[in-house]
Amino acid sequence: MIESVSLPRMTHVVIIGNGISGITAARNIRKQSDYKITVISSETEYFFSRTAIMYIYMGHMKYEHTKPYEDWFWKKNKIDLLRDHVMKVNVQKKSLTLQSGETVSYDKLIIATGSKSNKFGWPGQDLQGVQSLYGYPDLELMEKNTKGIKHAVIVGGGLIGIEMAEMLLSRKIEVTFLVREKEFWDNVLPKQEASLISRHVRSHHVDLKLTTELKKIKGDGGRVTSIETRAGETIECQFVGLTAGVSPNIEFLNDSGIETKRGVLVNEYLETNVSDVFALGDCVERTYELPGRRTVEQVWYTGRMMGEVVAQTICGAKTKYEPGPWFNSAKFFDVEYQTYGHVGNTLKENESDFYWEHSSGLKCVHLVWDKTNDQFMGINTFGIRMRHECFDRWLREKRSIDFVMSHLAEANFDPEFFDRHEAEIQAKFREQLVSHSI
Amino acid sequence: MKAVKTFGLILFVAGFFIFNISFFWSSYELTPAIIKSQFSNSDKTELFIKQSEAIQNQLIKSNFEFVSKLDELFASVNHYYLKLYGVTEKEIDALVKHSADNIFSIAAIDLTFSVDHNITKQKNKLFKDYGGWLAGQQFSSAEELKTQLLSVSGKxxxxxxxxxxxxxxxxxxxLxxxxxxxSALGPVKSNPLLFLLVTIGLSVLGSLLYIFPKLQLPSGIKNNGIFFNVMKNVQWLGILTGTWLIAFYxxxxxxxxxxxxxxxxxDPVSELISGNEASRFFLYGFIYTLCILVMGVRMIIHYRHSKYQILRTYSVMFFQTAFAFLIPEILIRLNQPYFDFKNIWPLDYSFFFDNRLDTLLANGGVGIFMLVWGIALIIIAVPVLVYFFGKRWYCSWVCGCGGLAETLGDPYRQLSNKTLKFWKVERWxxxxxxxxxxVMTGGVLYTYFTDASWFLFFDTYKLREIYGAFIGAGFAGVVGTxxxxxxxxxxxxxxxxxxAAYxxxxxxxxSRFxxxxxxxxxISCGNCSTYCEMGIDVRWYAQRGQNIVRSSCVGCGVCSSVCPRGVLNLEVKGEAGRFGTPILIGNNHVKIMD
Structure with missing residues (x-):
């Protein structure tokens, strides 16, 4: 009698979503294993950098420039790309039902489905010419919606809103920008920075309407013609951008048995409540606290880090997600912004701060420390590039504000020959805070 | 301001149009006086004057017709001499006949070509020069000897x-x-300055009027619409421009x-600077310098938020104007050798050519200084300055080719190919x-010192000619620009x-760079890679936190300028850690793996 030998089937890792989180996981799993890897996405065939969508619209780049890896990369590295949409996850059978009707079974599942744009049920939000901006289909829609138009209204003053304003202006479309807050993004930025950015936005001829909220969007024949604000003002427009934030894209997991709240709930190993199911990136909500970090963090690099972490765990080296001190960056028209550590929009009781602004009104730094022990907590910097590595180290080493202030020059990351401001910043610090010695 | 810009564009197009029209805008009349002024050899002059009688003092309307007439003239003069001094088959037969036992000898030449007669005396000499080496050889048959002699007469x-x-x-x-x-006659010849003004002058003025309104935009990276632009995205206008440039070269x-x-x-400009009439390379240098200056102004305005870009642009504008254009011309005026003090072998591939070495050696202290300076640039300046600053000290701060690329070429930097395939091709x-x-230079020097034109298995004259045509003119000029x-x-x-390879x-x-x-x-957006003129996939390094150490990087700094998140910086510091492992700041305990 011949014994039938069944070869051990290769572990199949299926990743839903081809954004930075899912793709980083795929690449890192490939580096460490020979598992079969399948990435499923309905958005685009290949991984592209969603952060560059604005540059495609503005003509700085073409879509192909936004792909960080050449198309041959995936085949060469045996990462299967499947262009489809996952409708349902069956955790008992360990399988996925796709829009095409196919089913895919997995041994390990990674959910990395990112976000979707918030819509708050405004009347008229589904009219033609009204849209959000998050993924590639939104870019194509925006291209269509803004063809030949004169005036646009953007609702919601966050990072996507300001990008959208810049995009529209690049096509010579007038922009009215409705922002609920007193200054642009002052729910995140301290008032000095928020005001600096508000001024900068206005200098680009954006009609920035602060403390203004949308009441309804009006249309004619299905297409937007104007909006009305809460204050009763009517603004004619042919396009409305809804940019009031994003939230995890997880509806397809309803009834799957995978626990969700705002996002897919994960522990510090990025495991969900179901074994062999992991979740990463924007769509995740942490069930545990990390100092200085929100439980849902929709930024590029956290997705990337989670991808690296989950790859370790899946390949046998169980690793905790520990992203270290908070940092981020953005660009508001011509002003670059970087932040390291914690700088809240208002000071807490134990906090003290120092703010310096350059006479041009386009550069500033804002440092915050704990006044009970002088420990440096964080910095916002606008128009001056700073070295991540320095601030990361100083935050981890719990350096004092005086140390940071006196070593500021070391952290400068501006190109050669740029004007340096450390001496001026330090002089002002000494003048304002005579008790400190730097 | 939009009106100024449009007006500038109109002026530029008008100037460029007249420039192209003026290419055809002369008639030509050849006179004996002109021929005498351009010929050095009097024998040829007389014959040429005689042969060209048919077209002398006759107005020829187009340069194409005139040039083709000249071609015919040169052919007919050459034909005349070939008839006069060419060895006939009859004479070959006589040579064979005079070679007893099919042994070829000098005597056979003397017997066939009498030295008493002027023409046969010349033939005698020519045949000894080219066929003398056959003397003493015995051939198996008269036919074989004849074949050999025919080949000599062919040469x-x-x-x-x-x-x-x-x-x-x-x-x-x-000639x-x-x-x-x-021989040119007509408006350009009689009013060169006027034409200079309404062609190049108008184009320069128009360009500046087109460029200056950019100052009204806020400073910062302004790359809007580049990939929708018919000029900057290999569309019809870009292709047309490329075709024009290729034709020009x-x-x-x-x-x-x-x-x-x-x-x-x-001509008037050249006479003002060097005292000589202009050569075509004076024209080229003049236009080249203007392009760098005008487009340098554009570059400075475009990147006026970056002092690095501003200084770098001033630098290439200065080195082109002073070192490449004015100083060599002034040296000529001072009866010194023409010398570009910033051009370095092997880019300056003819630096070791015999004619240039002879010129330098014949000019005493100044010539010797130039020779030593040129060699010092190669063996001292290149390694030392690259060690301290990276190759950018030359490629994007000093070099003329680099200067043109960084100014006139800046609007096209996004067209370089970033694929791995092209990187491989580039390195080869x-x-x-x-x-x-x-090898070419080695051969040329070998010939210079030994007078032997064959080096190993090639003819050094042929080799330098091939290099000059295919690399010097074809690659650097036609393809390069x-x-x-x-x-x-x-x-x-x-x-x-x-x-650049060196x-x-x-x-x-x-290097410390x-x-x-x-x-x-x-955030992997790709602006850095897109705008890298050298086709380096900068993002590939940036997104894994790895230093970019690439032989091709010319240090233009544009990747750093276009980065929206302040990620990239050109730095010089200690060599330690230059090739360090990627240090992407990320999750604790996770190391990036290759």
């Missing part, structure tokens, strides 16, 4: 007679150019006789050109420049 007819008595192709090229220029290097009207326009090609340049709107502004620097080898292995990346801030 005589092909090379010796034409170059000794008639006009070889080099002489024809030079066609100088005769055409001297082909005419400049290979058919200069057609562009004499343009050269006439800059540029190092092959470097090897070619070294003509391909700006098609393949980006650094095609030559990336794929062909042997000096600088790159030093930069790759022994690198581009550093800023922790974990990269």
């Amino acid at each position: 005589l007819n092909e090379y010796a007679i034409v170059s000794q008595f008639g006009f070889d192709r080099y002489a024809v090229r030079d 066609k150019y100088s005769l055409t220029k001297a 082909v005419i400049l290097y290979f058919y200069p006789e057609y562009m004499t009207n343009w050269v006439l326009m800059v 090609m540029i190092h092959a050109v470097l090897v070619f340049a070294v 003509g391909f700006y709107p098609l393949m980006g502004n650094r095609t030559w620097c990336r794929f062909g420049c042997p000096l 600088l790159g080898i030093v930069q790759r292995f022994k 690198r581009i550093t990346t800023n922790g974990g801030q990269c």
Whole structure:
């Protein structure tokens, strides 16, 4: 009698979503294993950098420039790309039902489905010419919606809103920008920075309407013609951008048995409540606290880090997600912004701060420390590039504000020959805070 | 302001249009006086004057017709001498007959070509020069001897007679150019300054009017619409521009006789600076310098938020104007050798050519200084400065090719190919050109010192000619600049420049220069890679937090300028950690793996 030998089937890792989180996981799993890897996405065939969508619209780049890896990369590295949409996850059978009707079974599942744009049920939000901006289909829609138009209204003053304003202006479309807050993004930025950015936005001829909220969007024949604000003002427009934030894209997991709240709930190993199911990136909500970090963090690099972490765990080296001190960056028209550590929009009781602004009104730094022990907590910097590595180290080493202030020059990351401001910043610090010695 | 911009564009187009029209805008009349002024050899002059009687003092309307008449003239003069001194088959038969036992001898030559007669005396000498080496050889049959002698007479007819008595192709090229220029009649010839003003002058003025309104935009990266632009995205206007540039270079290097009207326009400028009438390379240098200056102004306005870009642009504008254009011309005025103090072998591939070495050696202290300076640039300046600053000290701060690429070429920087395939091609090609340049120069020096034209298995004259035509003119000129709107502004620097290859080898292995990346801030947007003129996939390094140490990087700094998150910085510091492992700041305990 011949014994039938069944070869051990290769572990199949299926990743839903081809954004930075899912793709980083795929690449890192490939580096460490020979598992079969399948990435499923309905958005685009290949991984592209969603952060560059604005540059495609503005003509700085073409879509192909936004792909960080050449198309041959995936085949060469045996990462299967499947262009489809996952409708349902069956955790008992360990399988996925796709829009095409196919089913895919997995041994390990990674959910990395990112976000979707918030819509708050405004009347008229589904009219033609009204849209959000998050993924590639939104870019194509925006291209269509803004063809030949004169005036646009953007609702919601966050990072996507300001990008959208810049995009529209690049096509010579007038922009009215409705922002609920007193200054642009002052729910995140301290008032000095928020005001600096508000001024900068206005200098680009954006009609920035602060403390203004949308009441309804009006249309004619299905297409937007104007909006009305809460204050009763009517603004004619042919396009409305809804940019009031994003939230995890997880509806397809309803009834799957995978626990969700705002996002897919994960522990510090990025495991969900179901074994062999992991979740990463924007769509995740942490069930545990990390100092200085929100439980849902929709930024590029956290997705990337989670991808690296989950790859370790899946390949046998169980690793905790520990992203270290908070940092981020953005660009508001011509002003670059970087932040390291914690700088809240208002000071807490134990906090003290120092703010310096350059006479041009386009550069500033804002440092915050704990006044009970002088420990440096964080910095916002606008128009001056700073070295991540320095601030990361100083935050981890719990350096004092005086140390940071006196070593500021070391952290400068501006190109050669740029004007340096450390001496001026330090002089002002000494003048304002005579008790400190730097 | 929009009106100013439009007006500027109209002026530019008008100036450019008249410039192109003026290419054709002369009539030509050849006179004995003109012929005498352009010829040095009196025998040839007389014959040429006689042969050209049919077209003398007759107005020829187009340069094409005039040049073709000249071609016919040179052919007929050459034909005359071939008939006169060419060895006939009858004479070959006589040579065979005089060779007893099929042994060829000098006596056979003397018996066939009498030295008493002027023409046969010449033939006698020519045949001894070219066939003397056969003397003493015995051939198996008369037929075989005849075949051998026919081959000698073939070479005589092909090379010796034409170059000794008639006009070889080099002489024809030079004389066609100088005769055409001297024979021109018409508006350009009579008003060169006026034409200079309404062509190049108007274009410069128009360009500046087009550029200055950019100052009204807020400073910062303004790349809006580049990939929708018909000029900057290989669309019809870009292709048309590329075609024009390619045609310009082909005419400049290979058919200069057609562009004499343009050269006439800059005669007054050349006379003012060096005291001589303009050569076609004076015209080229003049336009080249203006392009760098005008487009340098654009570059400065475009990147006015970056002091690095501003200083770098001032630098290339200065080195082009002073070092490449004015100083060499002034040296001529002072009766010193023409010398560009910033041009370095092997980019300056003819630095060790015999004619240039002889010129330098014949000019006493100044010539010796120039020779030593040129050699010091190669063996001291390149390694030392690249060690301290990276190859950018030359490629994007000093070099003329780099200067043009960074100014005139800046609008096309996004067209360089970033694929791995092109990187592979680049590495093979540029190092092959470097090897070619070294071998060619070695051969030329070997010939210089030994007088033997054969080095190993090649003819050094042929080799330098091939290098000059294919690399010096074809690659650096026609492809180098003509391909700006098609393949980006650094095609030559990336794929062909042997000096860039040399600088790159030093930069790759022994330098303090690198581009550093800023922790974990990269968002992989791709602006850096898109705007890298050298086709480096900068993002590939940035997104994994790895220093960028690439031999091809010319340090233009644009990746750093266009980065929206402040990730990239050109830095010089200690060599330790230059090739360090990626240090992406990320999750604790997770190391990036290759």
